[in-house]
Amino acid sequence: MSTQNDDSNNDGTGSGGVGARTRGLSPGRIGLYAVLLAMLAFYLVPIETGLMTSIKTNGAVIETLPYAPPGPDGFTLQKWERASSTLLRGMGNSMLYAVPATVLSAFFGSLAAYGLTVADWDERYKAVLLALFVAGIFIPYQAVLVPLSQFWGQYVQLEQLLGFVWDLGIDSDYTGIIELVITHVAYGIPICTVLFRAYYKTLSDEMIESARLDGASLRRVYRRIVLPLSTPMFAVVLIYQFTQIWNDLLFTLVLVATESSAAAPVVLILAGLGTGMEGTDFPLRMAGAFFTALPTLAVYILFGEEFAEGVTT
Incomplete structure (x- = not known):
């Protein structure tokens, strides 16, 4: 019985661990992470877009999307x-x-x-x-x-x-x-x-x-x-x-x-x-x-x- 209990505890970090992981990935926490990622993208995308634009040729600005990196022919410093x-x-x-x-x-x-x-x-x-x-x-x-x-x-x-x-x-x-x-x-x-x-x-x-x-x-x-x-x-x-x-x-x-x-x-x-x-x-x-x-x-x-x-x- 004790061996089975020990085995169940070892695997059963299984039941406890799954429960802990489930609690760690609760819908509320997932929603929080989603909101934080959305805010991060909201603030960083304009910066990334400006940075990509600054290293493009004038022709590459017209030919590519604002946030897309320039190709080999469109890159310039x-x-x-x-x-x-x-x-x-x-x-x-x-x-x-x-x-x-x-x-x-x-x-x-x-x-x-x-x-x-x-x-x-x-x-x-x-x-x-x-x-x-x-x-x-x-x-x-x-x-x-x-x-x-x-x-x-x-x-x-x-x-x-x-x-x-x-x-x-x-x-x-x-x-x-x-x-x-x-x-x-x-x-x-x-x-x-x-x-x-x-x-x-x-x-x-x-x-x-x-x-x-x-x-x-x-x-x-x-x-x-x-x-x-x-x-x-x-x-x-x-x-x-x-x-x-x-x-x-x-x-x-x-x-x-x-x-x-x-x-x-x-x-x-x-x-x-x-x-x-x-x-x-x-x-x-x-x-x-x-x-x-x-x-x-x-x-x-x-x-x-x-x-x-x-x-x-």
Whole structure:
């Protein structure tokens, strides 16, 4: 009997195993996997289609389906070579304003959030300032384009103020880069402040109070305690801000205006890439789009772990 029972258990992992496998492949789980695969295809098919288009000749684009790979005669990397050579100057110009604007808006947002959470002053004033920061998030770009143009063109006139810089041989078109830095910092501070404030509200009050009781000033508490603990949220804010600033076209059109400018950012050059009287060069435009997206992809890869930690806190 025991032998039979043992045999039945060994084979009968059979009955138990089949039951476990059956439970593992329940209709609900199968449906979940199907939905996840459908979502994966929904997001990846457009990327795959664009990538396939970027490595096709113009003739292959017409002769093959968008998502189908090119044949031996339709494969080419010339579009990538041309896109990279055309957009490389714009990539450098975009870095000149995207990196400092991202870092400065994140830093000032952190300071403002620190003041709204840790600093000891009237809660009523904190509420009013917080409401203003929240309102600043919802101001659309389109609503400030005319005031922004008038501010830089008529009131500040930065190009004249920095005349001594242009006398050194630097192209005065780079005035637009400086204007873009200041504009994006001002526009990014509200969202950065709100994000950092939500994160700082989770910090231990006892830890801050003990540092204050030990005689640490507000500045010292921020530098020695709060700032080192802010790494995950800095990753979130830096990724968000860099992506927004890098991809922005409206402010660029207002402050730089033309792709022929020496200071033209990459998005401005990309807008006119592959267009002409003879039609649209879709492989070139796709290659340019992927090339332009490389810095944002690199930022996500570099700060991926910190981003995940910051989102979950």
